[in-house]
Amino acid sequence: xxxxxxxxxxxxxxxxxxxxxxxxxxxxxxxxxxxxxxxxxxxxxxxxxxxxxxxxxxxxxxxxxxxxxxxxxxxxxxxxxxxxxxxxxxxxxxxxxxxxxxxxxxxxxxxxxxxxxxxxxxxxxxxxxxxxxxxxxxxxxxxxxxxxxxxxxxxxxxxxxxxxxxxxxxxxxxxxxxxxxxxxxxxxxxxxxxxxxxxxxxxxxxxxxxxxxxxxxxxxxxxxxxxxxxxxxxxxxxxxxxxxxxx
Amino acid sequence: xxxxxxxxxxxxxxxxxxxxxxxxxxxxxxxxxxxxxxxxxxxxxxxxxxxxxxxxxxxxxxxxxxxxxxxxxxxxxxxxxxxxxxxxxxxxxxxxxxxxxxxxxxxxxxxxxxxxxxxxxxxxxxxxxxxxxxxxxxxxxxxxxxxxxxxxxxxxxxxxxxxxxxxxxxxxxxxxxxxxxxxxxxxxxxxxxxxxxxxxxxxxxxxxxxxxxxxxxxxxxxxxxxxxxxxxxxxxxxxxxxxxxxxxxxxxxxxxxxxxxxxxxxxxxxxxxxxxxxxxxxxxxxxxxxxxxxxxxxxxxxxxx
Numbered sequence: 001x002x003x004x005x006x007x008x009x010x011x012x013x014x015x016x017x018x019x020x021x022x023x024x025x026x027x028x029x030x031x032x033x034x035x036x037x038x039x040x041x042x043x044x045x046x047x048x049x050x051x052x053x054x055x056x057x058x059x060x061x062x063x064x065x066x067x068x069x070x071x072x073x074x075x076x077x078x079x080x081x082x083x084x085x086x087x088x089x090x091x092x093x094x095x096x097x098x099x100x101x102x103x104x105x106x107x108x109x110x111x112x113x114x115x116x117x118x119x120x121x122x123x124x125x126x127x128x129x130x131x132x133x134x135x136x137x138x139x140x141x142x143x144x145x146x147x148x149x150x151x152x153x154x155x156x157x158x159x160x161x162x163x164x165x166x167x168x169x170x171x172x173x174x175x176x177x178x179x180x181x182x183x184x185x186x187x188x189x190x191x192x193x194x195x196x197x198x199x200x201x202x203x204x205x206x207x208x209x210x211x212x213x214x215x216x217x218x219x220x221x222x223x224x225x226x227x228x229x230x231x232x233x234x235x236x237x238x239x240x241x242x243x244x245x246x247x
Numbered sequence: 248x249x250x251x252x253x254x255x256x257x258x259x260x261x262x263x264x265x266x267x268x269x270x271x272x273x274x275x276x277x278x279x280x281x282x283x284x285x286x287x288x289x290x291x292x293x294x295x296x297x298x299x300x301x302x303x304x305x306x307x308x309x310x311x312x313x314x315x316x317x318x319x320x321x322x323x324x325x326x327x328x329x330x331x332x333x334x335x336x337x338x339x340x341x342x343x344x345x346x347x348x349x350x351x352x353x354x355x356x357x358x359x360x361x362x363x364x365x366x367x368x369x370x371x372x373x374x375x376x377x378x379x380x381x382x383x384x385x386x387x388x389x390x391x392x393x394x395x396x397x398x399x400x401x402x403x404x405x406x407x408x409x410x411x412x413x414x415x416x417x418x419x420x421x422x423x424x425x426x427x428x429x430x431x432x433x434x435x436x437x438x439x440x441x442x443x444x445x446x447x448x449x450x451x452x453x454x455x456x457x458x459x460x461x462x463x464x465x466x467x468x469x470x471x472x473x474x475x476x477x478x479x480x481x482x483x484x485x486x487x488x489x490x491x492x493x494x495x496x497x498x499x500x501x502x503x504x505x506x507x508x509x510x511x512x513x514x515x516x517x518x519x520x521x522x523x524x525x526x527x528x529x530x531x532x533x534x535x536x537x538x539x540x541x542x543x544x545x546x547x548x549x550x551x552x
Binding site: 072176226233 | 432464465468472500501502503506507508509510511512513514515516517522523524547548549
């Protein structure tokens with residue numbers, strides 16, 4: 001009986017020591033989180049490009065899916081599994097003054113450092129080619145319409161834009177910075193767009209010289225390539241996490 | 248009912264389990280700790296593409312659109328080698344910056360630093376800088392003091408001279424970039440982070456500098472899933488004098504020189520701040536990615552300086 005008591009006491013002591021020691025190396029658990037994502041347009045309709053003032057009258061944009069990564073690079077080769085994601089594709093009016101819902105972010109609490117995403121055209125490992133989501137405007141990532149003005153010159157244009165992943169298994173935007181520390185579901189993700197900025201690299205002087213009204217920008221053209229530069233490099237999406245408003 | 252002998256055995260067993268568990272917890276080096284000390288020899292190794300150029304062809308490492316690329320001079324400013332243990336926070340390193348002539352590198356590369364009497368464990372965080380050269384950067388033979396002075400005076404992190412040749416047409420180039428970048432979290436090609444020092448032995452650590460990123464069709468992240476293309480050399484030579492200058496690169500629109508597809512320009516930055524993305528911005532951005540590790544291993548955490 002006495003030996004049994006000693007054993008029990010010893011067990012408790014050893015277990016206590018073990019618990020304290022292990023507590024130092026067990027990383028804090030991550031909490032499953034889910035919160036809203038919205039698209040927010042900023043100075044959406046106007047921008048300038050080489051002296052041209054660009055004004056958009058229409059910007060229907062497919063956004064998603066989004067994959068958020070704890071690593072500094074969101075590339076599929078460096079971020080095999082995301083910490084959070086917006087799995088769906090949503091077409092938004094990027095000129096709308098009010099935030100547009102993008103669905104729910106599902107994932108885990110913790111630090112986010114990067115994101116990779118598509119504009120409605122994805123090329124998953126299971127697909128043999130890049131594939132548009134069924135909901136895309138006219139089958140394209142986006143439809144832009146507007147005009148550009150420089151002095152007495154006026155150019156009106158339409159643009160059907162496809163933002164396509166370069167290789168199978170990658171996203172169209174393979175990595176971008178997105179910094180956050182998400183602690184709970186009381187969070188909101190804002191995806192900030194500045195669509196008029198996507199036309200900054202477009203050569204409107206060349207478009208004006210064609211005399212075509214309206215000038216139609218289609219995939220494969222130089223102007224389409226210039227819009228991709230705007231989307232990926234000159235006016236990329238920004239990602240902001242804020243505390244969710246109280247219900 | 249448990250007898251005294253079995254009680255004692257159980258106690259010993261519990262204690263052993265406890266020590267084993269705690270020991271495993273404390274060791275984040277994957278059990279590679281060997282005790283004792285060893286040495287670290289840091290080499291800077293140029294990729295074969297710097298010494299022997301790139302060949303046209305259809306193989307993975309070939310230039311796919313028929314161009315042959317060769318370099319006659321290739322200078323870099325590299326150093327600030329650093330290593331850290333995640334488990335203890337201990338760190339070792341050397342802040343020196345060296346100017347190296349990679350075209351004239353010794354066969355096995357430059358031995359830039361030897362660290363002795365280092366704990367024989369895994370140092371899982373390794374990084375280094377390709378730095379904008381400043382006063383104090385020193386050449387290692389056969390690199391000359393004139394090479395170092397040239398890099399310092401211009402503040403270059405990398406400078407190279409060479410040529411592209413296709414179908415009898417030759418385009419020469421002499422380009423320097425102040426594209427200082429830190430490269431961290433380096434891992435071997437099979438993904439093992441940092442390096443392990445053997446007790447009583449020496450580990451060779453090899454930052455490897457690549458000479459083909461200028462010709463990639465994207466800004467690679469991690470594994471190099473890319474094709475090599477060089478037609479932009481001719482596209483950007485607007486005056487058709489067969490010498491492609493930095494000024495021509497700055498005036499060369501990526502829309503025509505690097506069309507998407509086949510290119511993907513994600514992560515290319517407006518490095519010269521002119522509000523447009525030019526081929527200069529593309530090459531400059533690539534000059535912030537060419538630091539690799541142990542051959543084709545990656546240093547995925549990069550930051551411009």
